[in-house]
Amino acid sequence: xxxxxxxxxxxxxxxxxxxxxxxxxxxxxxxxxxxxxxxxxxxxxxxxxxxxxxxxxxxxxxxxxxxxxxxxxxxxxxxxxxxxxxxxxxxxxxxxxxxxxxxxxxxxxxxxxxxxxxxxxxxxxxxxxxxxxxxxxxxxxxxxxxxxxxxxxxxxxxxxxxxxxxxxxxxxxxxxxxxxxxxxxxxxxxxxxxxxxxxxxxxxxxxxxxxxxxxxxxxxxxxxxxxxxxxxxxxxxxxxxxxxxxxxxxxxxxxxxxxxxxxxxxxxxxxxxxxxxxxxxxxxxxxxxxxxxxxxxxxxxxxxxxxxxxxxxxxxxxxxxxxxxxxxxxxxxxxxxxxxxxxxxxxxxxxxxxxxx
Amino acid sequence: xxxxxxxxxxxxxxxxxxxxxxxxxxxxxxxxxxxxxxxxxxxxxxxxxxxxxxxxxxxxxxxxxxxxxxxxxxxxxxxxxxxxxxxxxxxxxxxxxxxxxxxxxxxxxxxxxxxxxxxxxxxxxxxxxxxxxxxxxxxxxxxxxxxxxxxxxxxxxxxxxxxxxxxxxxxxxxxxxxxxxxxxxxxxxxxxxxxxxxxxxxxxxxxxxxxxxxxxxxxxxxxxxxxxxxxxxxxxxxxxxxxxxxxxxxxxxxxxxxxxxxxxxxxxxxxxxxxxxxxxxxxxxxxxxxxxxxxxxxxxxxxxxxxxxxxxxxxxxxxxxxxxxxxxxxxxxxxxxxxxxxxxxxxxxxxxxxxxxxxxxxxxxxxxxxxxxxxxxxxxxxxxxxxxxxxxxxxxxxxxxxxxxxxxxxxxxxxxxxxxxxxxxxxxxxxxxxxxxxxxxxxxxxxxxxxxxxxxxxxxxxxxxxxxxxxxxxxxxxxxxxxxxxxxxxxxxxxxxxxxxxxxxxxxxxxxxxxxxxxxxxxxxxx
Numbered sequence: 024x025x026x027x028x029x030x031x032x033x034x035x036x037x038x039x040x041x042x043x044x045x046x047x048x049x050x051x052x053x054x055x056x057x058x059x060x061x062x063x064x065x066x067x068x069x070x071x072x073x074x075x076x077x078x079x080x081x082x083x084x085x086x087x088x089x090x091x092x093x094x095x096x097x098x099x100x101x102x103x104x105x106x107x108x109x110x111x112x113x114x115x116x117x118x119x120x121x122x123x124x125x126x127x128x129x130x131x132x133x134x135x136x137x138x139x140x141x142x143x144x145x146x147x148x149x150x151x152x153x154x155x156x157x158x159x160x161x162x163x164x165x166x167x168x169x170x171x172x173x174x175x176x177x178x179x180x181x182x183x184x185x186x187x188x189x190x191x192x193x194x195x196x197x198x199x200x201x202x203x204x205x206x207x208x209x210x211x212x213x214x215x216x217x218x219x220x221x222x223x224x225x226x227x228x229x230x231x232x233x234x235x236x237x238x239x240x241x242x243x244x245x246x247x248x249x250x251x252x253x254x255x256x257x258x259x260x261x262x263x264x265x266x267x268x269x270x271x272x273x274x275x276x277x278x279x280x281x282x283x284x285x286x287x288x289x290x291x292x293x294x295x296x297x298x299x300x301x302x303x304x305x306x307x308x309x310x311x312x313x314x315x316x317x318x319x320x321x322x323x324x325x326x327x328x329x330x331x332x333x334x335x336x337x338x339x340x341x342x343x344x345x346x347x348x349x350x351x352x353x354x355x356x357x358x359x360x361x362x363x364x365x366x367x368x369x370x371x372x373x374x375x376x377x378x379x380x
Numbered sequence: 381x382x383x384x385x386x387x388x389x390x391x392x393x394x395x396x397x398x399x400x401x402x403x404x405x406x407x408x409x410x411x412x413x414x415x416x417x418x419x420x421x422x423x424x425x426x427x428x429x430x431x432x433x434x435x436x437x438x439x440x441x442x443x444x445x446x447x448x449x450x451x452x453x454x455x456x457x458x459x460x461x462x463x464x465x466x467x468x469x470x471x472x473x474x475x476x477x478x479x480x481x482x483x484x485x486x487x488x489x490x491x492x493x494x495x496x497x498x499x500x501x502x503x504x505x506x507x508x509x510x511x512x513x514x515x516x517x518x519x520x521x522x523x524x525x526x527x528x529x530x531x532x533x534x535x536x537x538x539x540x541x542x543x544x545x546x547x548x549x550x551x552x553x554x555x556x557x558x559x560x561x562x563x564x565x566x567x568x569x570x571x572x573x574x575x576x577x578x579x580x581x582x583x584x585x586x587x588x589x590x591x592x593x594x595x596x597x598x599x600x601x602x603x604x605x606x607x608x609x610x611x612x613x614x615x616x617x618x619x620x621x622x623x624x625x626x627x628x629x630x631x632x633x634x635x636x637x638x639x640x641x642x643x644x645x646x647x648x649x650x651x652x653x654x655x656x657x658x659x660x661x662x663x664x665x666x667x668x669x670x671x672x673x674x675x676x677x678x679x680x681x682x683x684x685x686x687x688x689x690x691x692x693x694x695x696x697x698x699x700x701x702x703x704x705x706x707x708x709x710x711x712x713x714x715x716x717x718x719x720x721x722x723x724x725x726x727x728x729x730x731x732x733x734x735x736x737x738x739x740x741x742x743x744x745x746x747x748x749x750x751x752x753x754x755x756x757x758x759x760x761x762x763x764x765x766x767x768x769x770x771x772x773x774x775x776x777x778x779x780x781x782x783x784x785x786x787x788x789x790x791x792x793x794x795x796x797x798x799x800x801x802x803x804x805x806x807x808x809x810x811x812x813x814x815x816x817x818x819x820x821x822x823x824x825x826x827x828x829x830x831x832x833x834x835x836x837x838x839x840x841x842x843x844x845x846x847x848x849x850x851x852x853x854x855x856x857x858x859x860x861x862x863x864x865x866x867x868x869x870x871x872x873x874x875x876x877x878x879x880x881x882x883x884x885x886x887x888x889x890x891x892x893x894x895x896x897x898x899x900x901x902x903x904x905x906x907x
Contacts, residue, residue: 032813032816033813033814033816033817033833034816034817035817035818045745045746045748045749048743048745048746049746049749052739052740052743052746053737053740055736056733056736056737056739056740057733059732059736060729060732060733060736061729063703063707063728063729063732064725064728064729064732066707067707067710067724067725067728068725070707070710070711070713070715071710071715071717071721071725074646074710074711074712074713074714074715075715075716075717076647076714076715076716105700105704106697106700106701106704109697109700110693110697113693113696113697113739114690114693116693116739116740116743117689117690117693117743117744119743119745120689120743120744120745120746121685121686121689121744121745122745123744123745124676124682124685124744124745124748125682127745127748128682128748176518176522177518177519177522178516178518178519178612180677180751180752182752182753182818182820184749184817184818185818187748187749188748189677189748189749189751189752190677190679191677191678191679193606193612193613193678193679194518194606194607194612195606195607195611195612196606196613196679198679211818211827213818213820213823214820215751215752215753215820215821216516216752217443217511217512217516217519217822218519219443219510219519219523220438220439220440220443220510220824221439222439222443222822222823222824223439223820223822223823223824223825223826224439224825226827314606315606315609330609332606332607
C-alpha cells in the first residue's frame with residue numbers, strides 16, 4: 024500500500040528514518056484533498072443538471088414571482104456538521120503535522136556533526152576528523168547526522184528529497200538539519216532557494232556508506248584547508264584557527280575570564296545574557312556569536328568583539344565550534360571582577376583573511 | 381440619454397474621463413495587455429523546461445523570464461484586475477450611485493498604475509530582474525540586474541492599488557442609494573470592500589520593504605544584508621506580511637464574482653448571504669496573521685511555526701464556508717447554463733483542490749518536503765489562475781452585455797472555457813507531481829527523470845494559451861459586431877442590471893430607491 028501510493032504520487036524513495044512517517048500524513052492529506060475537490064465538483068455538476076431551468080414544468084413569462092426563495096437557508100445541523108467536521112480535520116492535521124515537525128527538526132542527542140557551507144554555487148562539507156569534501160556529502164548509515172549549515176553569500180536551501188529534509192542556509196546564522204539514513208545509497212542534494220544564475224546547478228549528492236566504509240572514505244579525503252595539514256581532527260585545526268584569527272587575545276582556554284568569556288566549559292553551558300535572559304551555548308549560539316556578537320551578549324562582558332561575518336569559512340567556524348566543544352569539561356571560573364573599563368580594552372580587529380574569495 | 385460609450389468619441393474624452401465605467405475599460409485594456417505579456421513569459425519558461433539541459437535560454441535569461449512572469453502577473457494583472465476593472469465599473473452601479481466617491485482620484489489611480497507599469501517594464505527591458513518576484517534579500521540586494529528601478533516600479537503600482545482601495549472604502553460608506561442597508565449590498569461589493577481594506581492596510585508595508593531593498597541594492601544600505609549587519613529573515617517577514625494578504629487581494633474579488641454568477645444563473649438567493657459576506661471580512665482579517673507559513677524552513681522558532689500553522693487552518697475554514705454556501709445555493713435553483721456557469725464549475729474544482737493543497741502545505745511537517753518545490757508552484761497557480769483568472773473570464777462574459785450592450789457568441793465561449801480549464805489542469809497537475817518528486821522551483825536545468833512531466837505541463841500550457849487567445853479574439857470581435865443585448869439578459873436581480881444597456885454616464889436615469897435585496901428572485905425585477 025505504502026509503496027503503491029508512493030509511486031502513484033511520484034514521491035521519491037524513502038531513504039531516511041522520517042520519510043515514511045511524513046509520507047503517511049502526505050497520503051492522508053492528499054487523498055482527502057482529492058476526494059473533497061471531486062465531491063464538491065460532483066455536487067455542483069449534479070445540482071446544475073438536476074435543477075436546470077428547462078426541467079421546471081411551469082414555463083411562463085414571469086417565473087420569478089412564483090419560483091421564490093426555496094431552500095430556506097441551510098439547516099443548522101448540516102452547517103454545524105460540515106464546519107465542525109472540517110475544522111476538526113484541519114486541526115487534526117495541524118496536531119499531527121506540528122508534532123512531526125518538532126520531531127523532524129530537533130536533532131536527537133549525540134549526533135554526528137558535519138559542517139556545511141553553501142556558496143554560489145556549491146556545497147562544501149567539513150567532517151569532525153578534519154576531512155573536507157565539495158559537492159559530495161559522505162555519511163554513515165544507521166547513525167543520526169546533524170548538518171550545521173551557514174552561507175558565505177546569499178540564502179541557499181539544503182534539500183534532499185529522498186530524506187524529506189530541507190532547511191534554509193542563511194548567511195550570518197547557523198541552521199541545522201538532521202537525518203538518519205538506514206541503508207547505503209546515493210541521493211540528490213538540491214538548492215531550493217534562488218541564489219543566482221547557477222541556482223539549478225547547485226546540486227550535490229549524499230553518499231550513505233556502511234560505518235567502516237565511511238571511516239575509510241574520510242581517511243581518503245583531503246584535510247580541511249585550515250592552514251595546517253597535519254591537524255589530527257577538526258578540533259585541533261580549530262585551535263590553530265583560534266590562535267591565527269586572534270580569538271585567544273580576548274578568550275582563554277583555561278577557564279579564566281578575560282576580555283571575553285573563556286572557552287572552557289562554555290559548550291552546552293547556560294549563558295546569562297545582558298537584559299536578564301539566558302541561552303544555551305550550542306552550535307547556533309556559538310556560530311551566531313561569531314557573526315553578530317552583540318546580538319546575544321554574555322552578561323558582564325563588553326560589546327567589543329567585531330563581527331567575523333564573511334571572514335571565517337564554514338570549515339573554520341566548524342573548527343572553532345569543535346575546539347570549544349573539546350573544552351567542555353574544563354573547569355571555568357565565573358567572572359568575579361566587574362568588567363574592565365572601556366579604556367583598558369585593547370583595540371581588537373579581526374585579521375584580514377588571506378584567502379577571502 | 382446617450383450611453384457612456386457614445387458620450388464623446390475622441391481619444392481625449394477617454395483619456396481625461398472621470399466616468400468610473402470608462403476608467404474601468406481603460407484598466408481592462410491595460411490589465412489585459414499585462415496578462416498577454418505575462419502569458420508570453422510563461423510560455424518562454426515552459427519552452428525552456430522541455431529539456432533538462434539549457435536549450436533556448438542561458439540561465440540568466442531564464443531567471444529573468446520567470447521573474448518577469450511573476451512580477452507582471454502578480455503586480456500588473458492579478459492584484460489590480462478585478463477591483464480596477466469590474467470593481468470600478470460595477471461597484472458604483474451596484475450601490476445605485478452615479479459614480480465613485482472620488483472620481484478624480486480614480487483617474488489618478490489609473491495614471492499612477494500606468495506610470496508604475498512603465499517604470500517596471502522599462503527596467504525589465506533594460507537589464508531585467510532575476511531575483512524572482514519575491515525579491516529575497518540578500519540575493520536581491522546583490523543581484524547584478526535592475527532591481528532598484530523594478531522595485532520602485534512596483535512601489536508606484538502599489539500607490540495606485542492604495543488609491544483604488546481607499547476610493548472604494550469611501551464609496552461604500554458614503555454613496556449607497558436610498559434604502560441600501562449594509563446587508564442589502566450585493567456580495568460582490570462586500571468582497572471588493574474587504575479587498576480594499578487589505579489593499580489600504582497591507583500595501584504600504586510592501587512598498588516600504590521594497591524601497592528598502594532598492595536602497596540596499598542601489599546604495600548598499602545593508603538593512604537586509606548580513607554582511608553589513610542586516611537581517612535577511614526580517615525581509616521575509618515584511619514581504620510576506622503584505623504578500624500573503626495579497627493572495628486575498630487576488631482571490632476575494634474573484635469570490636465576489638462567484639457569488640454574483642452563482643446566484644444569477646441559479647436564480648436563487650445565496651444559501652446564506654451573511655455567511656458569505658462575513659467570511660469575506662473574516663478572510664481579510666485572519667489573512668493578516670498567517671504570513672509565517674511561508675517561512676517554515678527559514679529558521680523560525682517552534683512557537684511561531686505552531687501559531688502560524690493553526691492560524692492558516694482558520695483562514696481555510698472561511699473559504700470552505702464560502703464553497704459550501706455556493707454549492708448549496710444551486711440546490712433547488714432554476715439553473716440556466718452559460719459560459720460563466722462553466723467557468724464557475726471549473727472554479728469549484730480548481731479552487732477546492734488548490735485550497736486544500738494550501739491546507740496541505742500549511743501542515744508544518746509536510747511543508748518541509750514541499751517548500752520551494754513545484755508543488756507550491758502548482759498550488760498557488762491553482763488558487764490564483766484557477767481562482768482569479770477563471771473568475772476574471774467569467775466576469776468578462778457575465779457583465780459583457782451590460783458593459784458593451786452586445787452579446788458574446790455562446791458556442792465559442794463554451795469552447796474557450798473548456799480549453800482554458802482543461803489546459804489549466806494539464807499544465808499544473810504534472811507540476812504537483814514534480815513537486816512531490818522533489819523538483820525545486822526556479823530551476824533552469826533539472827535532473828532527467830523529471831522531463832516527461834515537464835513536457836506534459838508545457839503541452840497543457842499550450843492548450844491554455846490557445847483557449848485564452850480564442851476568448852480574446854471573439855470577445856474583442858463581439859464588442860463591435862456582437863448581437864445587441866437587452867437590459868437584463870440573464871434575468872438577474874442585481875441592481876446594476878436596472879441601468880440601461882449600455883449605461884449612461886451617471887448610470888441611472890432616476891435615483892434608485894432600494895426596496896428589495898439583490899438576490900430576491902421572488903420579487904419582480906422592478907418593484
